[in-house]
Amino acid sequence: MEVKVKKIALLGMGTVGSGVYEIIKRQKQELPAKTGCMLEIDKVLVRNKAKYASVVPEEKLTNHWEDIINDDSIDIVVEVMGGIEPAFTYIKEALTKGKHVVTANKDLMATRGHELLEVASAHDCDLLFEAAVAGGIPIIRPMKQCLAGNNITEVMGIINGTTNFILTKMTEEGMEFKEALQIATDLGYAEADPTADIEGYDAGRKLAILASIAFHTQVTFDDVYTEGISKITSKDIVYAHELGCEIKLLGIAKLEEDGIEVKVHPTMIPKDHPLAMVKDSFNAVYIHGDAVDDAMFYGRGAGSLPTGSAIVGDIIDIARDTQFRCTGRIGCTCYKQIPVKHMQDTHSSYYIRMKLVDRAGTLATLAGVFGENQVSISKLLQTDKEGDTAEVVIVTYDVKENQFAKAIDTISSMPMIKEISSVIRVVHEE
Ligand code: NAP
Ligand code: HSE
Numbered sequence: 466m467e468v469k470v471k472k473i474a475l476l477g478m479g480t481v482g483s484g485v486y487e488i489i490k491r492q493k494q495e496l497p498a499k500t501g502c503m504l505e506i507d508k509v510l511v512r513n514k515a516k517y518a519s520v521v522p523e524e525k526l527t528n529h530w531e532d533i534i535n536d537d538s539i540d541i542v543v544e545v546m547g548g549i550e551p552a553f554t555y556i557k558e559a560l561t562k563g564k565h566v567v568t569a570n571k572d573l574m575a576t577r578g579h580e581l582l583e584v585a586s587a588h589d590c591d592l593l594f595e596a597a598v599a600g601g602i603p604i605i606r607p608m609k610q611c612l613a614g615n616n617i618t619e620v621m622g623i624i625n626g627t628t629n630f631i632l633t634k635m636t637e638e639g640m641e642f643k644e645a646l647q648i649a650t651d652l653g654y655a656e657a658d659p660t661a662d663i664e665g666y667d668a669g670r671k672l673a674i675l676a677s678i679a680f681h682t683q684v685t686f687d688d689v690y691t692e693g694i695s696k697i698t699s700k701d702i703v704y705a706h707e708l709g710c711e712i713k714l715l716g717i718a719k720l721e722e723d724g725i726e727v728k729v730h731p732t733m734i735p736k737d738h739p740l741a742m743v744k745d746s747f748n749a750v751y752i753h754g755d756a757v758d759d760a761m762f763y764g765r766g767a768g769s770l771p772t773g774s775a776i777v778g779d780i781i782d783i784a785r786d787t788q789f790r791c792t793g794r795i796g797c798t799c800y801k802q803i804p805v806k807h808m809q810d811t812h813s814s815y816y817i818r819m820k821l822v823d824r825a826g827t828l829a830t831l832a833g834v835f836g837e838n839q840v841s842i843s844k845l846l847q848t849d850k851e852g853d854t855a856e857v858v859i860v861t862y863d864v865k866e867n868q869f870a871k872a873i874d875t876i877s878s879m880p881m882i883k884e885i886s887s888v889i890r891v892v893h894e895e
Pocket of ligand 1: 477480482510514548571767768769772
Protein backbone atom coordinates (compact mmCIF):
# COMPACT_ATOMS: atom_id res chain seq x y z
CA MET A 466 0.00 0.00 0.00
CA GLU A 467 1.26 3.47 -0.83
CA VAL A 468 2.33 5.42 2.28
CA LYS A 469 1.37 9.09 2.24
CA VAL A 470 4.11 11.67 2.77
CA LYS A 471 3.47 14.57 5.13
CA LYS A 472 5.74 17.47 4.39
CA ILE A 473 7.21 19.60 7.15
CA ALA A 474 8.78 23.05 6.97
CA LEU A 475 11.19 23.97 9.75
CA LEU A 476 11.39 27.67 10.55
CA GLY A 477 14.82 27.86 12.19
CA MET A 478 17.73 25.44 12.34
CA GLY A 479 19.49 26.46 15.56
CA THR A 480 19.73 24.46 18.80
CA VAL A 481 16.14 23.18 18.66
CA GLY A 482 15.71 23.01 14.88
CA SER A 483 18.80 20.82 14.50
CA GLY A 484 17.47 18.50 17.24
CA VAL A 485 14.18 18.10 15.36
CA TYR A 486 16.07 17.47 12.10
CA GLU A 487 18.19 14.76 13.77
CA ILE A 488 15.26 13.00 15.48
CA ILE A 489 13.20 12.87 12.28
CA LYS A 490 16.26 11.32 10.58
CA ARG A 491 16.71 8.75 13.40
CA GLN A 492 13.01 7.83 13.40
CA LYS A 493 12.67 7.54 9.62
CA GLN A 494 12.12 3.77 9.57
CA GLU A 495 9.60 3.75 12.42
CA LEU A 496 7.51 6.80 11.57
CA PRO A 497 5.18 5.04 9.09
CA ALA A 498 4.29 2.46 11.76
CA LYS A 499 3.79 5.17 14.37
CA THR A 500 1.77 7.55 12.24
CA GLY A 501 0.55 5.75 9.14
CA CYS A 502 2.54 8.13 6.94
CA MET A 503 6.06 9.26 6.10
CA LEU A 504 7.28 12.50 7.62
CA GLU A 505 9.72 14.48 5.57
CA ILE A 506 11.41 17.80 6.28
CA ASP A 507 10.97 19.47 2.93
CA LYS A 508 12.05 23.06 3.61
CA VAL A 509 14.17 24.81 6.22
CA LEU A 510 13.88 28.56 6.68
CA VAL A 511 16.94 30.43 8.01
CA ARG A 512 18.42 33.89 7.53
CA ASN A 513 21.92 32.83 6.63
CA LYS A 514 21.83 29.85 4.25
CA ALA A 515 25.64 29.53 4.05
CA LYS A 516 25.79 28.74 7.79
CA TYR A 517 23.73 25.57 7.29
CA ALA A 518 25.05 24.38 3.91
CA SER A 519 26.95 21.45 5.44
CA VAL A 520 23.93 20.05 7.35
CA VAL A 521 20.91 20.73 5.16
CA PRO A 522 20.78 19.92 1.42
CA GLU A 523 20.84 23.10 -0.70
CA GLU A 524 17.41 22.45 -2.26
CA LYS A 525 15.72 22.37 1.18
CA LEU A 526 17.24 25.62 2.49
CA THR A 527 15.48 28.91 1.93
CA ASN A 528 15.53 32.41 3.33
CA HIS A 529 12.14 33.30 1.83
CA TRP A 530 9.00 32.65 3.89
CA GLU A 531 6.99 32.84 0.64
CA ASP A 532 8.63 29.56 -0.47
CA ILE A 533 6.87 27.88 2.45
CA ILE A 534 3.58 29.69 2.83
CA ASN A 535 2.87 29.48 -0.90
CA ASP A 536 3.74 25.78 -1.11
CA ASP A 537 0.44 23.89 -0.78
CA SER A 538 2.26 20.57 -0.36
CA ILE A 539 3.58 21.63 3.09
CA ASP A 540 1.30 20.18 5.78
CA ILE A 541 3.09 21.08 9.02
CA VAL A 542 5.07 24.19 9.94
CA VAL A 543 7.47 23.91 12.88
CA GLU A 544 8.42 27.32 14.29
CA VAL A 545 11.74 27.22 16.15
CA MET A 546 13.09 30.68 15.33
CA GLY A 547 12.06 32.40 18.56
CA GLY A 548 10.93 36.00 19.18
CA ILE A 549 7.52 37.57 18.67
CA GLU A 550 7.84 38.78 15.08
CA PRO A 551 7.99 37.51 12.42
CA ALA A 552 7.09 34.26 14.27
CA PHE A 553 3.54 35.47 15.10
CA THR A 554 2.81 36.49 11.50
CA TYR A 555 4.26 33.31 10.03
CA ILE A 556 2.27 31.06 12.40
CA LYS A 557 -0.95 33.01 11.80
CA GLU A 558 -0.50 32.85 8.02
CA ALA A 559 0.29 29.14 8.14
CA LEU A 560 -2.83 28.37 10.22
CA THR A 561 -4.98 30.57 8.00
CA LYS A 562 -3.83 28.49 5.04
CA GLY A 563 -4.80 25.26 6.85
CA LYS A 564 -1.26 24.21 7.79
CA HIS A 565 -0.79 22.69 11.25
CA VAL A 566 1.80 24.32 13.47
CA VAL A 567 4.19 23.20 16.19
CA THR A 568 6.12 25.81 18.13
CA ALA A 569 8.65 25.93 20.99
CA ASN A 570 8.19 29.66 21.37
CA LYS A 571 7.25 30.44 24.99
CA ASP A 572 7.77 34.20 24.53
CA LEU A 573 5.09 34.17 21.85
CA MET A 574 2.72 31.65 23.45
CA ALA A 575 2.86 33.48 26.80
CA THR A 576 1.85 36.79 25.22
CA ARG A 577 -0.17 36.11 22.05
CA GLY A 578 -0.80 32.37 22.26
CA HIS A 579 -4.54 32.82 22.85
CA GLU A 580 -4.94 34.78 19.59
CA LEU A 581 -3.10 32.06 17.68
CA LEU A 582 -5.16 29.29 19.28
CA GLU A 583 -8.31 31.09 18.08
CA VAL A 584 -6.95 31.22 14.54
CA ALA A 585 -6.08 27.50 14.75
CA SER A 586 -9.58 26.69 15.93
CA ALA A 587 -11.20 28.78 13.17
CA HIS A 588 -9.32 26.69 10.60
CA ASP A 589 -9.62 23.26 12.30
CA CYS A 590 -5.86 23.16 12.65
CA ASP A 591 -3.62 21.81 15.39
CA LEU A 592 -1.35 24.32 17.11
CA LEU A 593 0.81 22.36 19.54
CA PHE A 594 3.49 23.78 21.84
CA GLU A 595 4.69 21.04 24.20
CA ALA A 596 8.31 22.26 23.89
CA ALA A 597 7.45 25.78 25.03
CA VAL A 598 7.40 24.75 28.70
CA ALA A 599 10.14 22.69 30.36
CA GLY A 600 11.73 21.52 27.07
CA GLY A 601 11.67 17.73 26.91
CA ILE A 602 9.34 17.17 29.88
CA PRO A 603 5.82 16.19 28.84
CA ILE A 604 3.62 18.65 30.75
CA ILE A 605 1.19 20.44 28.43
CA ARG A 606 -0.32 17.29 26.98
CA PRO A 607 -0.52 15.58 30.41
CA MET A 608 -2.31 18.63 31.82
CA LYS A 609 -4.71 19.03 28.87
CA GLN A 610 -5.42 15.32 28.47
CA CYS A 611 -4.31 12.90 31.18
CA LEU A 612 -5.26 15.24 34.04
CA ALA A 613 -8.41 16.62 32.40
CA GLY A 614 -10.53 14.91 35.05
CA ASN A 615 -9.04 17.06 37.80
CA ASN A 616 -9.56 20.48 39.24
CA ILE A 617 -5.95 21.57 39.41
CA THR A 618 -5.36 23.91 42.33
CA GLU A 619 -1.60 24.34 42.33
CA VAL A 620 1.34 24.17 39.94
CA MET A 621 4.86 24.73 41.24
CA GLY A 622 7.88 24.37 39.04
CA ILE A 623 11.58 24.68 38.58
CA ILE A 624 11.19 25.77 34.97
CA ASN A 625 14.48 27.47 34.25
CA GLY A 626 17.55 25.27 33.97
CA THR A 627 20.14 28.04 33.99
CA THR A 628 19.07 29.42 37.38
CA ASN A 629 18.72 25.94 38.86
CA PHE A 630 22.27 25.18 37.71
CA ILE A 631 23.54 28.42 39.31
CA LEU A 632 21.73 27.79 42.61
CA THR A 633 23.02 24.20 42.67
CA LYS A 634 26.63 25.44 42.24
CA MET A 635 26.10 28.01 45.01
CA THR A 636 24.62 25.33 47.28
CA GLU A 637 27.07 22.52 46.66
CA GLU A 638 30.28 24.48 46.18
CA GLY A 639 29.64 27.57 48.31
CA MET A 640 30.06 29.89 45.30
CA GLU A 641 28.67 33.38 45.06
CA PHE A 642 26.15 34.21 42.33
CA LYS A 643 28.59 35.89 39.90
CA GLU A 644 31.06 33.01 39.90
CA ALA A 645 28.29 30.45 39.34
CA LEU A 646 26.80 32.57 36.53
CA GLN A 647 30.20 32.66 34.83
CA ILE A 648 30.35 28.85 34.88
CA ALA A 649 26.77 28.64 33.52
CA THR A 650 27.83 31.00 30.71
CA ASP A 651 31.04 29.06 29.96
CA LEU A 652 29.04 25.80 29.74
CA GLY A 653 26.51 27.37 27.37
CA TYR A 654 23.54 27.22 29.79
CA ALA A 655 23.27 30.99 30.16
CA GLU A 656 22.94 33.16 27.07
CA ALA A 657 25.37 36.03 26.33
CA ASP A 658 22.64 38.24 27.81
CA PRO A 659 21.36 36.13 30.72
CA THR A 660 18.75 38.66 31.90
CA ALA A 661 15.67 36.63 30.91
CA ASP A 662 16.92 33.61 32.84
CA ILE A 663 18.31 35.22 35.99
CA GLU A 664 15.55 37.79 36.42
CA GLY A 665 12.86 35.12 36.17
CA TYR A 666 11.30 36.32 32.89
CA ASP A 667 11.89 33.00 31.10
CA ALA A 668 10.27 31.12 34.00
CA GLY A 669 7.48 33.73 34.09
CA ARG A 670 6.58 33.07 30.46
CA LYS A 671 6.46 29.32 31.06
CA LEU A 672 4.38 29.83 34.21
CA ALA A 673 1.84 31.97 32.32
CA ILE A 674 1.35 29.08 29.88
CA LEU A 675 1.06 26.50 32.69
CA ALA A 676 -1.40 28.63 34.68
CA SER A 677 -3.61 29.19 31.61
CA ILE A 678 -3.86 25.45 31.09
CA ALA A 679 -4.21 24.53 34.77
CA PHE A 680 -6.96 27.03 35.57
CA HIS A 681 -8.68 27.26 32.14
CA THR A 682 -8.18 31.02 32.17
CA GLN A 683 -6.11 33.30 29.95
CA VAL A 684 -3.01 34.24 31.93
CA THR A 685 -0.30 36.18 30.11
CA PHE A 686 3.28 37.02 31.01
CA ASP A 687 2.18 40.53 32.07
CA ASP A 688 0.09 38.95 34.84
CA VAL A 689 3.07 37.16 36.38
CA TYR A 690 5.10 38.69 39.23
CA THR A 691 8.81 38.02 38.61
CA GLU A 692 11.82 38.31 40.86
CA GLY A 693 15.22 36.84 39.97
CA ILE A 694 18.10 35.21 41.83
CA SER A 695 20.89 37.79 41.48
CA LYS A 696 20.56 38.96 45.10
CA ILE A 697 20.84 35.46 46.62
CA THR A 698 24.09 34.97 48.55
CA SER A 699 25.88 31.86 49.75
CA LYS A 700 25.19 33.09 53.31
CA ASP A 701 21.42 32.85 52.70
CA ILE A 702 21.91 29.33 51.43
CA VAL A 703 23.74 28.42 54.66
CA TYR A 704 20.89 29.89 56.73
CA ALA A 705 18.36 28.08 54.53
CA HIS A 706 20.10 24.82 55.46
CA GLU A 707 19.94 25.73 59.16
CA LEU A 708 16.22 26.16 58.68
CA GLY A 709 15.96 22.78 56.91
CA CYS A 710 15.43 24.32 53.45
CA GLU A 711 16.96 24.71 49.98
CA ILE A 712 16.66 27.88 47.89
CA LYS A 713 15.12 27.38 44.44
CA LEU A 714 13.73 29.73 41.80
CA LEU A 715 10.11 28.57 41.77
CA GLY A 716 7.25 29.39 39.47
CA ILE A 717 4.12 29.17 41.62
CA ALA A 718 0.57 29.24 40.27
CA LYS A 719 -2.26 28.78 42.76
CA LEU A 720 -6.00 28.79 42.54
CA GLU A 721 -7.36 30.61 45.60
CA GLU A 722 -10.98 31.45 46.46
CA ASP A 723 -10.53 35.05 45.31
CA GLY A 724 -8.48 34.40 42.17
CA ILE A 725 -5.29 33.10 40.65
CA GLU A 726 -1.80 33.77 42.01
CA VAL A 727 1.08 33.62 39.53
CA LYS A 728 4.57 34.42 40.73
CA VAL A 729 8.19 33.55 40.10
CA HIS A 730 10.68 34.22 42.88
CA PRO A 731 13.53 32.65 44.84
CA THR A 732 11.93 30.43 47.45
CA MET A 733 13.06 28.54 50.52
CA ILE A 734 11.52 25.12 50.29
CA PRO A 735 11.82 22.24 52.81
CA LYS A 736 14.73 19.94 51.98
CA ASP A 737 12.42 16.91 51.77
CA HIS A 738 10.05 18.50 49.22
CA PRO A 739 10.49 16.70 45.86
CA LEU A 740 11.32 20.03 44.16
CA ALA A 741 14.20 20.64 46.61
CA MET A 742 15.91 17.56 45.19
CA VAL A 743 15.92 18.81 41.58
CA LYS A 744 19.52 19.76 40.84
CA ASP A 745 21.76 21.17 38.14
CA SER A 746 20.01 22.21 34.93
CA PHE A 747 17.10 19.79 35.42
CA ASN A 748 13.51 21.07 35.50
CA ALA A 749 10.47 19.72 37.33
CA VAL A 750 6.81 20.62 37.55
CA TYR A 751 4.78 19.65 40.63
CA ILE A 752 1.01 19.63 40.30
CA HIS A 753 -1.82 19.22 42.76
CA GLY A 754 -5.17 18.04 41.42
CA ASP A 755 -8.27 17.18 43.43
CA ALA A 756 -8.35 13.65 42.02
CA VAL A 757 -4.75 12.75 41.23
CA ASP A 758 -3.41 14.37 44.44
CA ASP A 759 0.27 15.30 43.87
CA ALA A 760 2.17 14.50 40.68
CA MET A 761 5.65 15.55 39.62
CA PHE A 762 7.15 15.66 36.12
CA TYR A 763 10.95 15.75 35.95
CA GLY A 764 13.57 15.90 33.21
CA ARG A 765 15.60 18.05 30.86
CA GLY A 766 14.09 21.48 30.38
CA ALA A 767 16.21 22.51 27.42
CA GLY A 768 18.77 21.34 24.86
CA SER A 769 18.71 20.26 21.27
CA LEU A 770 17.48 16.66 21.50
CA PRO A 771 15.31 16.96 24.66
CA THR A 772 13.44 19.93 23.20
CA GLY A 773 13.40 18.24 19.79
CA SER A 774 11.81 15.22 21.49
CA ALA A 775 8.81 17.32 22.58
CA ILE A 776 8.46 18.84 19.11
CA VAL A 777 8.64 15.54 17.27
CA GLY A 778 6.01 14.19 19.69
CA ASP A 779 3.75 17.07 18.61
CA ILE A 780 4.49 16.43 14.92
CA ILE A 781 3.58 12.76 15.35
CA ASP A 782 0.34 13.76 17.11
CA ILE A 783 -0.56 15.99 14.17
CA ALA A 784 0.26 13.24 11.69
CA ARG A 785 -2.06 10.88 13.61
CA ASP A 786 -4.80 13.54 13.84
CA THR A 787 -4.67 14.20 10.10
CA GLN A 788 -4.71 10.46 9.43
CA PHE A 789 -7.94 10.11 11.44
CA ARG A 790 -9.34 13.49 10.33
CA CYS A 791 -9.58 14.86 13.84
CA THR A 792 -7.31 17.88 13.74
CA GLY A 793 -8.23 20.85 15.91
CA ARG A 794 -9.36 18.34 18.54
CA ILE A 795 -7.69 20.00 21.52
CA GLY A 796 -7.37 23.73 21.11
CA CYS A 797 -7.59 26.48 23.66
CA THR A 798 -8.84 25.13 26.99
CA CYS A 799 -9.45 28.57 28.59
CA TYR A 800 -13.22 28.42 29.08
CA LYS A 801 -13.18 30.31 32.41
CA GLN A 802 -12.37 33.89 33.33
CA ILE A 803 -10.96 33.72 36.83
CA PRO A 804 -9.36 37.01 37.92
CA VAL A 805 -5.61 37.10 38.43
CA LYS A 806 -4.71 38.58 41.83
CA HIS A 807 -2.33 41.50 42.27
CA MET A 808 0.89 40.41 43.94
CA GLN A 809 0.17 42.73 46.90
CA ASP A 810 -2.98 40.73 47.67
CA THR A 811 -1.20 37.36 47.77
CA HIS A 812 0.24 35.71 50.90
CA SER A 813 3.69 34.36 51.73
CA SER A 814 5.82 33.38 54.61
CA TYR A 815 9.12 35.27 54.69
CA TYR A 816 12.77 34.87 55.68
CA ILE A 817 14.46 38.17 56.53
CA ARG A 818 18.16 38.55 57.30
CA MET A 819 19.15 41.88 58.82
CA LYS A 820 21.83 43.67 60.77
CA LEU A 821 20.73 45.64 63.79
CA VAL A 822 22.09 47.47 66.79
CA ASP A 823 22.63 44.91 69.52
CA ARG A 824 21.10 46.56 72.57
CA ALA A 825 18.20 45.97 74.92
CA GLY A 826 14.80 46.67 73.39
CA THR A 827 15.78 46.39 69.70
CA LEU A 828 14.04 43.08 69.14
CA ALA A 829 11.02 44.21 71.14
CA THR A 830 10.67 47.32 68.95
CA LEU A 831 11.04 45.19 65.84
CA ALA A 832 8.43 42.73 67.05
CA GLY A 833 6.14 45.69 67.77
CA VAL A 834 6.33 46.97 64.18
CA PHE A 835 5.72 43.47 62.85
CA GLY A 836 2.75 43.05 65.20
CA GLU A 837 1.17 46.37 64.12
CA ASN A 838 1.24 45.08 60.53
CA GLN A 839 -0.11 41.59 61.30
CA VAL A 840 3.30 40.04 60.63
CA SER A 841 3.67 37.14 63.03
CA ILE A 842 7.13 35.71 63.77
CA SER A 843 7.57 31.96 63.54
CA LYS A 844 11.36 31.65 64.08
CA LEU A 845 14.16 33.96 65.17
CA LEU A 846 17.90 33.27 65.07
CA GLN A 847 20.48 35.69 66.40
CA THR A 848 23.78 34.73 64.91
CA ASP A 849 26.94 36.77 64.12
CA LYS A 850 27.86 39.74 66.28
CA GLU A 851 30.40 42.38 65.29
CA GLY A 852 30.94 45.26 67.74
CA ASP A 853 27.49 46.62 68.54
CA THR A 854 25.93 45.01 65.44
CA ALA A 855 24.12 41.68 65.48
CA GLU A 856 22.85 39.65 62.56
CA VAL A 857 19.34 38.37 63.00
CA VAL A 858 17.30 35.97 60.89
CA ILE A 859 13.52 36.00 61.20
CA VAL A 860 11.00 33.67 59.57
CA THR A 861 7.40 34.87 59.55
CA TYR A 862 4.12 33.01 59.35
CA ASP A 863 1.98 33.59 56.28
CA VAL A 864 1.29 37.29 55.76
CA LYS A 865 -0.32 39.43 53.08
CA GLU A 866 2.35 40.89 50.77
CA ASN A 867 1.26 44.52 51.26
CA GLN A 868 1.27 44.19 55.06
CA PHE A 869 4.73 42.68 55.00
CA ALA A 870 5.96 45.43 52.64
CA LYS A 871 4.59 48.08 55.05
CA ALA A 872 6.42 46.48 57.99
CA ILE A 873 9.70 46.31 56.05
CA ASP A 874 9.25 49.91 54.93
CA THR A 875 8.83 51.06 58.51
CA ILE A 876 11.73 49.10 59.99
CA SER A 877 14.16 49.96 57.20
CA SER A 878 13.93 53.65 58.16
CA MET A 879 14.60 52.98 61.87
CA PRO A 880 18.11 53.95 63.06
CA MET A 881 18.52 50.68 65.00
CA ILE A 882 18.28 48.71 61.72
CA LYS A 883 21.66 48.92 60.01
CA GLU A 884 20.84 46.80 56.95
CA ILE A 885 18.09 44.58 55.60
CA SER A 886 20.44 42.13 53.93
CA SER A 887 17.94 39.85 52.28
CA VAL A 888 14.28 38.92 52.04
CA ILE A 889 13.24 35.55 50.60
CA ARG A 890 9.80 33.95 50.50
CA VAL A 891 9.34 30.56 52.18
CA VAL A 892 7.08 27.69 51.18
CA HIS A 893 6.11 25.35 54.02
CA GLU A 894 5.06 21.75 53.58
CA GLU A 895 1.22 21.68 53.76
P1 NAP B 1 18.69 29.52 18.02
O1 NAP B 1 19.69 28.46 18.31
O2 NAP B 1 19.08 30.93 18.17
O3 NAP B 1 18.19 29.29 16.51
C1 NAP B 1 17.32 30.15 15.87
C2 NAP B 1 17.20 29.71 14.42
O4 NAP B 1 16.15 30.45 13.82
C3 NAP B 1 18.44 29.94 13.58
O5 NAP B 1 18.58 28.89 12.67
C4 NAP B 1 18.13 31.25 12.83
O6 NAP B 1 18.74 31.31 11.56
C5 NAP B 1 16.63 31.12 12.64
N1 NAP B 1 15.97 32.41 12.58
C6 NAP B 1 15.81 33.31 13.58
N2 NAP B 1 15.11 34.37 13.15
C7 NAP B 1 14.79 34.13 11.86
C8 NAP B 1 14.07 34.84 10.88
N3 NAP B 1 13.54 36.04 11.12
N4 NAP B 1 13.94 34.28 9.65
C9 NAP B 1 14.47 33.09 9.38
N5 NAP B 1 15.17 32.34 10.28
C10 NAP B 1 15.32 32.87 11.49
O7 NAP B 1 17.37 29.32 18.91
P2 NAP B 1 16.93 28.00 19.70
O8 NAP B 1 17.69 27.92 20.97
O9 NAP B 1 16.92 26.85 18.79
O10 NAP B 1 15.44 28.40 20.14
C11 NAP B 1 14.38 28.39 19.21
C12 NAP B 1 13.06 28.50 19.96
O11 NAP B 1 12.89 27.41 20.84
C13 NAP B 1 12.90 29.74 20.84
O12 NAP B 1 11.57 30.16 20.80
C14 NAP B 1 13.25 29.24 22.22
O13 NAP B 1 12.67 30.00 23.25
C15 NAP B 1 12.66 27.86 22.17
N6 NAP B 1 13.25 26.90 23.10
C16 NAP B 1 14.57 26.70 23.10
C17 NAP B 1 15.12 25.76 23.94
C18 NAP B 1 16.59 25.47 23.94
O14 NAP B 1 17.02 24.55 24.63
N7 NAP B 1 17.39 26.19 23.19
C19 NAP B 1 14.27 25.01 24.79
C20 NAP B 1 12.89 25.22 24.75
C21 NAP B 1 12.38 26.18 23.89
P3 NAP B 1 20.10 32.15 11.32
O15 NAP B 1 21.16 31.40 12.07
O16 NAP B 1 20.28 32.11 9.86
O17 NAP B 1 19.87 33.52 11.88
N1 HSE C 1 16.97 29.35 28.99
C1 HSE C 1 16.12 28.27 29.37
C2 HSE C 1 16.60 27.62 30.66
C3 HSE C 1 16.05 27.19 28.30
O1 HSE C 1 17.67 27.96 31.17
O2 HSE C 1 15.88 26.79 31.18
C4 HSE C 1 15.09 27.52 27.20
O3 HSE C 1 13.78 27.47 27.66
